[in-house]
Each structure stands twice: as C-alpha cells, then as structure tokens.
Amino acid sequence: MSVIASQTGNKIAFFSTQPYDKSFFNKYNSDFGFELDFFETQLNPQTATLIQDCAIVCVFVNDIVNEAVIKQLAAKKVRIIALRCAGFNNVDLEAAKKYNLKVCRVPAYSPQAVAEHAMAMILTLNRKTHKAYNRVREQNFSLNGLLGFDLFGKTIGIIGTGNIGKAFAKIALGFGCKVLAYDIVTNDEMIKDGVEFVSLETIFKSSDIISLHCPLNDQTKHIINKDSIALMKDSVMIINTSRGGLIETACVIEGLKEGKIGYLGIDVYEQEEKLFFRDLSADIIQDDAIQRLMSFPNVLVTAHQAFFTNEALTQIALVTFNNIKLLLTDNDIEHKAGLLV
Numbered sequence: 001m002s003v004i005a006s007q008t009g010n011k012i013a014f015f016s017t018q019p020y021d022k023s024f025f026n027k028y029n030s031d032f033g034f035e036l037d038f039f040e041t042q043l044n045p046q047t048a049t050l051i052q053d054c055a056i057v058c059v060f061v062n063d064i065v066n067e068a069v070i071k072q073l074a075a076k077k078v079r080i081i082a083l084r085c086a087g088f089n090n091v092d093l094e095a096a097k098k099y100n101l102k103v104c105r106v107p108a109y110s111p112q113a114v115a116e117h118a119m120a121m122i123l124t125l126n127r128k129t130h131k132a133y134n135r136v137r138e139q140n141f142s143l144n145g146l147l148g149f150d151l152f153g154k155t156i157g158i159i160g161t162g163n164i165g166k167a168f169a170k171i172a173l174g175f176g177c178k179v180l181a182y183d184i185v186t187n188d189e190m191i192k193d194g195v196e197f198v199s200l201e202t203i204f205k206s207s208d209i210i211s212l213h214c215p216l217n218d219q220t221k222h223i224i225n226k227d228s229i230a231l232m233k234d235s236v237m238i239i240n241t242s243r244g245g246l247i248e249t250a251c252v253i254e255g256l257k258e259g260k261i262g263y264l265g266i267d268v269y270e271q272e273e274k275l276f277f278r279d280l281s282a283d284i285i286q287d288d289a290i291q292r293l294m295s296f297p298n299v300l301v302t303a304h305q306a307f308f309t310n311e312a313l314t315q316i317a318l319v320t321f322n323n324i325k326l327l328l329t330d331n332d333i334e335h336k337a338g339l340l341v
Contacts, residue, residue, distance in 0.1 A: 160214025
C-alpha cells in the first residue's frame with residue numbers, strides 16, 4: 001500500500017460509476033493504495049448523505065456539485081472534489097472556495113479520442129454507414145437514400161481550439177478540408193498547419209460543417225441558437241461532442257424541420273443527466289425534445305461516448321489519482337494543471 005494513503009487514511013467516494021470506472025480505477029490504484037468507495041447513483045443534495053469518512057469525492061459530468069452539495073461535503077470533512085473529466089461547469093467553484101475545498105480535474109486525457117469520435121459522426125451522417133449496415137443485414141443491397149458528399153474540399157468550422165479542437169483540426173486537414181477556427185486566443189501552431197482563425201460570424205456563414213469543441217460557460221451557453229442558425233449555410237452539418245448546453249435544443253429542432261440544418265450529430269445533450277449512462281430500453285422516456293431529435297433521419301445521437309477509449313480511461317484514472325496525491329502531499333500546487341480551486 002502507498003505510504004501516502006496509509007499515513008493519511010484517505011478514502012475516495014466515487015459517484016455516477018459504471019463497471020468500466022471500477023475496473024480502471026481499481027486496476028491503477030495498486031500504485032496509490034487509496035480506499036475506494038463506489039456509488040452508481042449521481043451525486044446530488046439527497047445522495048451526499050451516502051458519504052461516510054471520505055476525504056475525497058470523485059465526480060463525473062452529470063453529478064450535481066452546487067453550493068448545497070458542497071456545504072454538505074464540507075460538513076462531512078471532505079477536502080477534495082476530483083473531477084474525472086475535463087469540463088467543470090457542474091461545479092460551483094465559488095462555493096468550493098468559500099468552504100475551502102480543493103477542486104481538480106483531468107484537463108487532457110485523450111483529446112484524440114473525442115476528436116476522432118467527432119469525425120466518425122461526420123462520416124456516419126454523410127455516408128450513412130449506420131443505415132447501410134442495417135439495410136444489408138436485411139438483405140437489402142439498394143443504394144437508394146444513401147447518397148453522400150465528398151468531404152475533401154469542404155469547409156469545416158471549429159469553435160474552440162483547446163487540445164480537442166486542435167486534434168480535430170489535424171484530422172480535418174488530413175481529409176483535405178479547409179479549416180476555419182474561432183477562439184478567444186489564436187494558436188500559432190494551428191495557423192502554421194493551415195488553419196485560418198476567423199470571427200464567430202464567419203464560422204457560421206462560411207462553414208459546411210461546424211464542430212463544437214469549446215467549454216460551456218456564460219459566454220458559450222446556447223452558442224447555437226435561432227440567430228446563429230439563421231446565419232448558417234443551408235443544409236449545414238452541426239457536430240457537438242463538447243457540452244449539451246452549447247446548443248439551444250428547441251432552435252435546432254426548428255432548424256431541422258425547416259431543412260436549414262441538414263445533419264446533426266450530438267454526443268451530448270442539455271438534459272442528458274436524466275438519460276445518458278443508463279439502460280432505458282424498457283422505459284417510456286418523458287423527454288419530448290430528445291424523442292423528437294431521434295425521430296429525424298438526419299440526426300445521430302450517441303450517449304456521451306466520445307471519451308470512451310482504453311487510452312482515455314487509463315489517463316483519466318492515472319491523472320485523477322495523481323491530482324489527489326499532489327493535493328494531499330504538495331503544498332506548492334498552484335501551478336499544477338489539474339487544480340481549479
């Protein structure tokens with residue numbers, strides 16, 4: 001057992017855990033020696049009562065870590081909130097600071113995993129491979145209805161050029177696409193590769209395909225809305241592998257109905273915490289918006305799958321454990337990449 005864990009007696013409570021979470025965190029815990037307590041339920045004000053004698057809680061994208069929860073965590077003497085993901089829009093950082101809880105995340109695990117999934121969604125929507133697969137299995141070898149377009153030469157607009165956006169740009173350039181990008185800070189390396197940084201309005205007006213890779217915050221919430229859709233080309237393709245709140249769902253549904261949006265691929269959804277990571281095949285889903293989206297033949301929905309590779313899960317486990325180790329043992333941690341508060 002790790003000297004760190006044995007000396008401090010630290011236990012980590014994991015929320016929203018799936019079998020693969022247990023597998024990877026148990027596998028790599030041998031080098032750290034923490035005591036791991038797994039809960040399948042989401043963390044919220046009601047389930048926070050499950051935490052017993054834990055110095056650390058480990059949460060995922062749909063856990064609720066608002067001030068009410070953080071107050072309970074502080075009362076239970078929790079010291080660290082460790083996100084096993086890059087996004088942190090579900091955590092009240094001001095409340096964490098107020099109650100003196102440290103918050104860390106995994107800022108980069110496998111940007112290629114998400115970038116490759118975004119391109120997979122583009123290719124699937126375009127060449128309709130998912131429909132062809134089902135059709136051939138029914139011995140239907142007709143090509144009618146499967147017409148696509150050459151990706152070569154098309155203009156792809158990228159909103160957000162962090163690690164994932166940068167990885168996606170390289171893939172798009174490899175397909176021979178013209179790549180436009182928008183971010184509050186330009187990237188010289190991407191410019192050298194051939195990416196053109198432009199205004200957000202230019203992204204909307206000029207792109208055949210728009211791929212979202214920015215974080216969700218006050219400035220980016222509903223960045224895809226009625227006004228931005230109106231600026232876009234007819235039959236535009238929109239891909240979102242970032243956060244569901246970037247898209248105003250009702251406006252996208254109208255855009256699909258009117259034919260303005262020709263293709264939509266989403267790996268995230270604004271109300272996904274009620275749906276994703278669960279088997280609801282025997283249930284009646286009460287969310288009318290997701291049901292409407294799934295009814296369109298030109299919409300592809302995956303259930304927050306983009307991160308889901310062996311390499312990414314390995315990095316998530318290792319970086320999360322190392323973040324916790326640093327927070328427990330290193331007083332000079334302000335420069336550490338994973339620290340938020």
